[in-house]
Amino acid sequence: MAKKLNFDLHKHALVPKHAKCSDAEKKKILKHYQISVYDLPYIRKSDAALAEIDVKAGDVIKISRTSPTAGEAVYYRCVINE
Amino acid sequence: MTDELFAEYEDKLPKKVLGELKENIPAKTAKGKxxxxxxxxxxxxKESMADPGECIGNVSAESIGEPGTQMTLNTFHFAxxxxxxxxxxxxxxxxxLDGRKDIKTPSMEIYLKKPYSQGKDIKELAYSIKETLLNDIALEFQINIVDLSITIKLDRELMRRSGFTSATILNGLKRHTKSYNVKAEGDEIILKSRSKEAALxxxxxxxxxxxxxxxxGVKGxxxxxPVKRGDEYIIVTAGSNxxxxxxxxxxxxxxxxxxxxxxxxxxLGIEAARQAIINEVFGVIENQGLNVDIRHIMLVSDTMCTTGGVKGITRYGVVSEKSSVLARASFETPIKHVISAALVGEVDYLTSVVENVMIxxxxxxxxxxPGLVTKVKVK
Known part of the structure; x- marks a missing residue:
């Protein structure tokens, strides 16, 4: 993208909080759901919301959404190259 | 004092339920109660949760599909x-839901900072956002083949109203017309070609x-x-950027x-897109006076966004991601799928629903x- 957004998109009402999981957290999540990393939903490395977080393929991103039904819902995505 | 008690239930109940309980239980209630x-x-x-193995996708499809039969087929006109x-x-x-790239009526809702949100210069601001092309303020374009020139006649009245002068137009034009000599003469702008042969x-x-x-203005x-929504002014646009x-x-x-x-x-990223799908679909359904639980729409939206990009519920989108040949073939264009699977020697492990129905x-x-496992006694 040639042009860039000149404000912090995490302040936008549509964007939930994104955070990188540590290795220990990652292990715990995968053990809890009994899956491997690539069974999680994906998020692209080039995703606009990850611009300020240093990530590589295989990392797990923890997303804290505000949900109308649960109040707050936690979702995990796996970073992929693309 | 009951705060520690609530903390114990933090991973057992969702935040919203916990908050409602906290609010509604009187402070003097005994701890045991x-x-x-x-x-x-x-x-x-726990009882209200979907059971493992429940075919929630099917339930969602029915729940959205039935009210869908009652929806209008027309477009709505803004007065x-x-x-x-x-x-x-x-x-x-x-x-x-098809995840189309070119939508029929792209539109933005622009919220404004104070004091513009209170209605200050709202009209002027709206017009400064609107895209103005040269064609919008020109009366006619003439070509003169003899002296290889283009004459643009401008609309004085329109220019005055949208705040243009000949000079500002010239500036905007110059960047795009490198091979022409540009000059303004009264209401007209005359562009004369520099080279002789290629120009014709x-x-x-x-x-x-x-x-x-x-x-x-903003391209597109x-x-x-300008519309008043609640107690603030917003700008609704046709065209989106x-x-x-x-x-x-x-x-x-x-x-x-x-x-x-x-x-x-x-x-804004894939998570924002997921939220936008929910908002848009739910908005339409509510607008039509129908009642669909938002959880169904959340499920569809999550499905569309699992691959990191927005995929429609079509044979090119989420269906093409299925691992089973038979499942893909049962959706649309079966022959194409079966032939291409045969060419590369795909194997179907029959792990999902459709392929098992078929056989x-x-x-x-x-x-x-669930499967059943028994310990076999060795004699």
Whole structure:
């Protein structure tokens, strides 16, 4: 993208909080759901919301959404190259 | 004092339920009673959850599909000075769920910072966002083949109203017309070609190109309409360009959105796109006076966004991601799928529902999901 957004998109009402999981957290999540990393939903490395977080393929991103039904819902995505 | 008790239930109940309980249990209630209430709430919550193996996708499809039969097929017309259409009803739902890139009526809702949100200079601001092309303020374009020149006649009245002078137009034009000598004469702008031979062929082409020269405003915004919503003024547009709009100084970038899902995915990321799909679909359904639980729409939206990009519920989108050949073939264009699978030697492990229906086996849904393991005694 040639042009860039000149404000912090995490302040936008549509964007939930994104955070990188540590290795220990990652292990715990995968053990809890009994899956491997690539069974999680994906998020692209080039995703606009990850611009300020240093990530590589295989990392797990923890997303804290505000949900109308649960109040707050936690979702995990796996970073992929693309 | 009951705060520690609530903390115990933090991973057992969702935040919203916990908050409601906290609010509604009187402070003087005995600790044992509170615990009893909380345990009942946990039990009720667990019972209301979907069971493992429940075919929630099917339930969602039915829940959205049935009210879908009652939706309107028309587009809605905005009343007002500027004529504007917005696609609603069934066509809009189909458009979103198919994940189309070119939607019928792209539109933005621009929220403004104070004091503009209170109505200050709202009209002027709206017009400064609207895209103005040279064609919009020109009366006619003339080609003179003899002296290889193009004459553009301008509309004085329109120029005055939208705040243009000949000089500003010249400036905007100069960047796009390198091979011409540009000068203004009264109401006219005369462009004279610098080279002699090549010009004749390209004269007409250049004239058409000049009509599209961008002079002012946000690219792609074809129509603007200031509206009062609640106690603040917002600008509704026809045509969408989220990135450029968010970068404008007067715009409140935290609330401004577009109805183009792919644009949101590009500018704000996949999670924002997921939320936008939910908002758009739920908005349409509510607008039609129908009642669908938001959880069904959340499921569809999550499915569309699992691959990191927005994929429609079509044979090119989420269905193409299925691992089973038979499942893909059963959706649309079966022959194409079977042939291409045969060519590369694909194997179907029959792990999902459709393929098991096809070969008359129990489907892995509900009670068909768990397998039975027994320890065989060795004699």
């Amino acid at each position: 509170v615990r009893e209430i909380m345990d009942t709430a946990v039990k009720e919550y 007002g000075v500027a004529e504007m259409n917005v696609t609603v009803g069934l066509p809009r739902i189909i458009e979103i 062929n390209s004269l007409y082409k250049d004239k058409e190109k000049m009509k599209e020269v961008h002079l002012k 915004v074809k129509q603007v309409l 989220l990135l450029d709009t968010l970068n404008l100084e007067e715009v409140d970038p935290t609330k401004t959105t577009t109805n183009n899902i792919h644009e949101i995915a590009d500018v 008359n086996q129990p489907v892995p849904v509900g009670t068909g999901l």
